[in-house]
Amino acid sequence: MATGTYKSGVQINLVYQAAGLLADAIPVGTVLDEAGAVDAPKSTSLTSQLLLGELTGVAVGRYHGHFTPDAEGRWTVVIQDKNGAGEVSKVYEVCGHDVDAIGDQVAANNSAIASQLLLTQSVLSGYISNVESAVDLQTSPAIIS
Numbered sequence: 001m002a003t004g005t006y007k008s009g010v011q012i013n014l015v016y017q018a019a020g021l022l023a024d025a026i027p028v029g030t031v032l033d034e035a036g037a038v039d040a041p042k043s044t045s046l047t048s049q050l051l052l053g054e055l056t057g058v059a060v061g062r063y064h065g066h067f068t069p070d071a072e073g074r075w076t077v078v079i080q081d082k083n084g085a086g087e088v089s090k091v092y093e094v095c096g097h098d099v100d101a102i103g104d105q106v107a108a109n110n111s112a113i114a115s116q117l118l119l120t121q122s123v124l125s126g127y128i129s130n131v132e133s134a135v136d137l138q139t140s141p142a143i144i145s
Contacts, residue, residue, distance in 0.1 A: 010069075
C-alpha cells in the first residue's frame with residue numbers, strides 16, 4: 001500500500017498566487033503523472049476567482065484549478081504564468097486511501113470495541129451477581145427457631 005496524503009480518483013485543488021499580484025497572468029498547470037510523464041489531459045489552465053465574484057483586494061493575482069490523479073504514486077504539478085516570472089511546482093503523494101476514510105474506519109472500530117466491552121461487562125455482571133448469591137447461601141448461619 002502506497003503512503004500519501006491524497007487519494008487516487010479524488011480531485012486535487014490547485015491555488016497559484018501570481019508574482020506581483022499580476023491580474024492577467026494566465027497560468028497553466030502542467031501535470032506529471034506517477035511515472036514522471038506529462039499527462040496532457042490533466043494539465044489545466046488556472047482561472048482567476050475575480051471572475052467568480054471575489055473581492056478585488058482579496059483575490060488579485062490568485063488563480064485556481066484542479067486535476068484528478070488516476071493512480072497511486074508521486075504526482076507533480078508545475079505552474080507557469082505567461083510572463084515566465086513565477087514558475088512553481090508541488091509534489092502530491094497519492095495513495096489508495098485518504099485521511100477521512102482512515103478516520104471513519106478507526107471510529108467504526110472504536111464503536112465496535114466499545115459495544116463489545118459493554119456486552120462483556122453486562123455478562124460478567126450477571127456472573128458476579130450469581131456468584132455473590134451462591135456465596136451468600138454458603139455463608140449464611142444456620143438458624144433454628
